[in-house]
Amino acid sequence: MQEKDFFYQDLIPKANLQTFLTKKNISLDDIVQQTPWNKYALVKMEQTHAANSFFVKKRVAQLVPNVDAVYTDQKEVLLTIKTADCLPVFIYHPYPMIAAIHAGREGTQKNILAKTLQAIMRDFQIKDNFTIWFGPAICNNCYQIDPVQDLYYNLKEENKKQINEVIDLKTSKIIDFPFCTSCRNDLFYSYRKEKTDKRIWSGIVMN
Numbered sequence: 001m002q003e004k005d006f007f008y009q010d011l012i013p014k015a016n017l018q019t020f021l022t023k024k025n026i027s028l029d030d031i032v033q034q035t036p037w038n039k040y041a042l043v044k045m046e047q048t049h050a051a052n053s054f055f056v057k058k059r060v061a062q063l064v065p066n067v068d069a070v071y072t073d074q075k076e077v078l079l080t081i082k083t084a085d086c087l088p089v090f091i092y093h094p095y096p097m098i099a100a101i102h103a104g105r106e107g108t109q110k111n112i113l114a115k116t117l118q119a120i121m122r123d124f125q126i127k128d129n130f131t132i133w134f135g136p137a138i139c140n141n142c143y144q145i146d147p148v149q150d151l152y153y154n155l156k157e158e159n160k161k162q163i164n165e166v167i168d169l170k171t172s173k174i175i176d177f178p179f180c181t182s183c184r185n186d187l188f189y190s191y192r193k194e195k196t197d198k199r200i201w202s203g204i205v206m207n
Contacts, residue, residue, distance in 0.1 A: 011090065011133055011135075011175070011177065011202075011204075012090060012092050012131055012133050012175060012204070014092060014131070016096065016206055016207050017092060017098070017204065017205070017206060017207070018036070018037075018204070018205050018207065019090065019133075019202070019203065019204045019205075020037075020201075020202065020203050021088075021135060021136070021177070021200065021201075021202045022200045022201045022202070023187050023188065023200065024186075024187060024188060024189060024198075024200070026200075026201075027201075028044075028080065028082075028201045031201065031203070032078070037078065037203075037205075039076065040076050040077065040078035040205050041059045041060055041061045041062075041074075041076060041077045041078065042061045042078050042080065043056055043061065043062055043063075043064065043070055043072075043077055043078060043079050043080065044062075044063045044064070044080050044082075045063070045064050045067050045068060045069075045070055045080075045081070045100075045102060046063065046064065046065045046066055046067065047067075047068050047081075047082065047102045048066050048067075048068065049068065049104050049106040049107050050066060050067070050068055050107065050110065050112075051068070051069075051107055051110035051111055051112040051115050052066055052067045052068065052069070053067060053068075053069035053070065053071065053099075053101075053112075053115065053116045053119050054067045054069070054070050054071075055070075055071060055072070055119070055123055056070055056071065056072035056074060056077055056079070057072070057074070058074065059074050059075075059076055059077050068101065068102040068103070068104075068107050068112055069099060069100070069101040069102070069112055069115075069116040070099065070100055071091070071097060071098065071099035071100075071116065071119070071120055071123075072097065072098060072099075072206075073095065073096065073097045073124065074206075075205075075206045075207060076205060076206070076207065077205060077206070078203050078204070078205040079098060079099070079100035079203060079204050079205070080100065080201055080202065080203040081100050081101070081102050081135075081201070081202050081203070082102070082199035082200070082201055083102065083135070083136075083137070083181075083199060083200055083202070084181065084188075084189040084190060084191040084196060084198065084199045084200065085104075085137060085138040085143075085181050085182065085190050085191045085192050086102055086103060086104035086105075086107075086137060086138075086155070087102075087103040087104070087108070087134060087135065087137035087155050087156060087159060088100070088101070088102065088103075088134075088135035088136075088137070088202045089101040089102075089103055089113060089132065089133065089134060089135070089159065090132070090133040090135075090202070090204045091116075091117070091120065091130060091131070091132050091133075092130070092131045092132075092133075092204070093120070093124070093126055093129060093130050093131070094129060095124050095126050096206055097120065097124055097126075098204050098205070098206055099116060099120060100202070100203070100204055101113060101116055103155070103159055104155075105143075105145070105153055105155060108155060108158050108159055108162075109158075111162055113159045113162045113163065114162035114163070114165055114166050117130075117162075117163070117166045117167060118166060121166075121167075127167065128167060128168060128171035128172060129171055129172060130167060130172040130173070131172065131173050131175065132163060132172065132173070132174050132175070133174075133175045133177065134156055134159070134174065134175070134176045134177060135177050135202050136177055136179040136180065136181050136184070136187075136188050136200070137155050137156060137180070137181060138155060138180055138181050138182050138190065138192060139154075139156075139180035139182065139183060140152050140153070140154035140155075140157070141180075141183075142180055142182035142183060142192065142193075143155065143182075143192070156176065160174065181193075181200075188200050
């Protein structure tokens with residue numbers, strides 16, 4: 001597998017981080033069987049569109065039930081997210097800690113990002129200097145939620161509002177990966193556009 005086949009590393013440009021984001025037709029197994037990803041403890045989430053988060057305290061491979069957000073201060077723990085229109089979010093803090101969040105509309109309306117940030121701030125006693133990465137998700141123009149009233153939903157903006165409610169963005173940074181999964185259905189799976197059960201994957205790990 002060649003690096004050009006999927007977006008790889010530097011999604012958050014920090015020396016102690018590795019990240020990946022797959023395109024279509026690249027599975028999670030394709031990634032984690034490769035070096036260096038195969039040496040990490042793989043953490044996946046059940047992703048139930050809830051607002052529950054889980055603190056991964058040990059370097060153990062696992063599928064965490066009934067959560068859409070995981071965070072850890074452990075090195076070599078690979079946190080992963082699967083999406084096909086929902087918003088994948090990474091959080092990094094030099095404490096050091098990392099988080100991975102699956103923010104769909106339902107989870108967003110339940111304030112998953114704000115609640116996860118609050119849990120991180122409580123557990124690690126930190127409050128600023130966050131770097132937050134927004135991955136590819138369905139854009140406002142493609143996400144019609146009420147055809148009768150012609151209403152659309154802006155997933156990224158709603159999550160940015162949650163960040164502003166919890167932390168001061170003057171002391172933190174958002175990195176926005178500028179692709180819509182529906183507009184760029186040639187690159188990414190979009191449930192709305194193709195009703196697929198396939199997903200793209202994103203992952204973050206500290207070294």
